[in-house]
Amino acid sequence: MSIDVKNAIQNGKTSLGIELGSTRIKAVLIGEDHTTIATGSHDWENRYVDxxxxxxxxxxxxxxxxxYQKMAHDVKQQYGVTxxxxxxxxxxxxxxxxxxxxQQDQLLVPFRTWRNNITEQASKQLTELFNYPIxxxxxxxxxxxxxxxxxxHVNDVAFLTTLAGYVHWKLxxxxxxxxxxxxxxxxxxLSKKDFNQTMIAQFNEKVTAKQINWKLEDIVPSVLVAGESAGLLSAEGAKLLDVTGELQPGIPLCPPEGDAGTGMVATNSVAKRTGNVSAGTSAFAMVVLEKDLSRVYPEIDLVTTPTGNLVAMAHSNNCSSDLNSWVGLFEEFLGAMGVxxxxxxxxxTLFKQALQGDPDGGGLLSYGxxxxxxxxxxxxxxxLFVRSSESNFNLANFMRVQLFTAFGAMKIGMDILTKEENVKLDELLGHGGIFKTEGVGQSILAAAMNAPVSxxxxxxxxxxxxxxxxxxxxxNKKNDETLEDYLNERVFVDQEVKTIVPDPADVAGYEQFMERYKRGLAIERxxxxxxx
Structure with a gap:
């Protein structure tokens, strides 16, 4: 046991991050050297209700x-302190x-997650109104x-926020x-690092005829950038977070962020010409832009880094869930065999099989x-899993196509950036469970993006x-130290990185698969x- 770590815990020289992902809530406590000293996690699943x-x-x-409790227990077990x-x-x-x-802080309708595709009419009208992708x-x-x-419920809305904003508010x-x-x-x-006031005025004007008794600027949260203080843990918040009552109030909280922003930070991808791909239940690729895109693309989201720089995001709702189900089926078969x-x-084992497949996946097709x-x-x-009588149907190609399709929808968006907007990428950083088997998901992504993946x-x-x-x-930041400098010079300075450069044969094979993927969308429809 490190005495230094124990002292850091007791003296509050630590930082705690808790992220609510789609399938897992994870708490990570880091020490003064930014390495993880304790973790805890909780599995959960969204439900489809009404x-x-x-x-x-x-x-x-x-x-x-x-x-939180599991993380705190990990601290107690490892370092003997509460x-x-x-x-x-x-x-x-x-x-x-x-x-x-x-007005009474009551949730008006059940939380509607990112996974809902129920706002097409609004999305189209607002994109047209703002000339900006919504x-x-x-x-x-x-x-x-x-x-x-x-x-x-619309007239009763007093506060509109996201899941991260809600949790932060309650604490x-x-x-x-x-x-x-x-x-x-x-x-x-981008110049003010705040909501676009011109567009807010356009929105308010748009809904005037609906006679709504609020203005948009009055119901949205205040906007902060990384490094700014976002309040202190209240006495009520401390009890809500730590049900044992051990955690003391008064702890400073930083601005709550989204999983896109934390992915950028975790992969040191907040500087221009860098990008990262987060692959889990959903998949999204984010590229920090050097300049604005030439026009609006419905397939491309424009968001920002935690410091307010423009980011193009190609987001797909589906990535590894169906792939995980297939692996579960193989596990069930092994169990039935007594293995x-x-x-x-x-x-x-299954992921490594994918590297033995034909470059294009043997003519197979899948949509997760x-x-x-x-x-x-x-x-x-x-x-869906689809094949023709001429397909080369074997385990290697089956697994290869399952990995191919995990990145398929995201690839459509990335092609807009790289092929139509000529966005330059020095490298992509990958993170997420799909990259856990060394070299496999990384090689497939390098082929899909035709760029080095680290x-x-x-x-x-x-x-x-x-x-x-x-x-x-x-x-910990010093005066005007930027987040980019902090990450480069204090966090990632000695970071071990493994990079895979795309194989031209794999790139060509993936392009073949994508032609099949696009043609086959009629089957999905x-x-x-x-x-x-």
Whole structure:
């Protein structure tokens, strides 16, 4: 046991990041050297209730409290001390979605997550109004769609926020968001690092005829940038976070961020010409732009880094969920055969098979659309595996195509950036569970993006670690030290990185697969329309 670590814990020389992802809530406590000293996690799943993908308030707090308790228990087990304070805390969560509260701070309708593709009308109208891409997932699209639908709760909205903003508010009393997370609510004025006031005025004018008794600027959170203080943990918040009552109030919190922003931080991808790909339940590629895009693309989101720089994001709703189901099927088969083996080994064995497949996946085709996919204009999804009589159907090609399709929808968006907008990428940093088997997901992604893909040793730490780094930056930065400089010079200076350069044969094979993928969307459409 390190005496230094024990002293850091006791003296609050630590930073805690908690991220609410789609399938897991994770708490990561880091020390003065930014390495992880304790973790805790809680698994959860969204539910489809009344045609809405949602999580209940009870599930949110149960998961946060459980992940915190497991992390605090890890501290006690490793270092023999009870966690009573930390230097800084930060919360992040899956971006976008809709959480609307009334004057009594009551949630007006169940939390509508990013996964819902139910705001197409609002998305199109607002994109046209602002001449700026407003994806269906964005909070403003959900709010405007509720207005268009004539939903009763609209006039009672007193506060609109995201999941990360909600948690932060309940723990501090502060209605704020980090600029990266805020950029998934409403467009940002990059010069002011705040919501675009011109567009807010346009929105207010647009809804005048609806006789709504609020103005948009009065119901959205305040916007902060990385490094700014976002309030202190209240006495009520401390009890809500730590049900044992050990954690003391008064701890500073940094601005709450989205999983896009924490992914950028965790992969040191906040500088221009850098990019990262986060691959889990959903997949998104983010590229920090040197200049504005030439026009509006519905497939490309424009968000910001936690410091307010413009980022192009190609986001797909579906990535690894169907792939995980197939691996589960193989695990079930092994169990039926009486073969006991570790789940991680099954993943590793199957993933490595993918590298033995034909460059194009042997003519096979798959869509892992558990939910709708906005990138290819599907409000609903149907997972499909398709082959012809001429396909080379074997295990290697089957697994290769499962990995191919995990990045398929995202690839459509990235092609717009690289082929139509000539966006230059020095490298992409990958993070997420799909990269856990060394060299496999990384090679497939390099082929898909036709760019070098690097994986850091810390890639598996994920967004909760990135959030903890934002907390550390807030309390440790020197004067005008930028986040980029802090990460480069204090966090990642000796980072171990493994880079894979794309193989031309793999790139050509992936392009062949994508032609098949695009042609086959008619099959997916038929499955959606004819299967109730």
């Amino acid at each position: 045609q809405i993908w949602t999580y209940s308030i009870e599930e949110i707090w149960k998961g946060i409290q459980d992940s 966690l009573q304070t930390v230097g800084a805390i930060g919360f992040s969560a899956m971006m976008h979605g809709y959480m609307a509260f009334d 994806p269906q997932r964005w909070s403003i699209a959900h709010l405007y769609q509720a207005i268009l639908n004539g939903e009763e 501090t009393g502060e209605k704020v968001l980090g600029v990266g997370e805020a950029s998934g609510i409403f467009p940002i004025d 006991q083996t570790d789940t991680n080994r099954i993943f590793e 659309y558990l939910s709708g996919e906005h990138m290819t204009h599907f409000e609903e999804g149907r997972p 994986i850091m040793k810390t890639a598996s730490e994920g967004g909760a670690w990135g959030m903890a780094l934002l907390g550390a930056y807030m309390i 038929a499955a959606v329309e004819n299967h109730q």
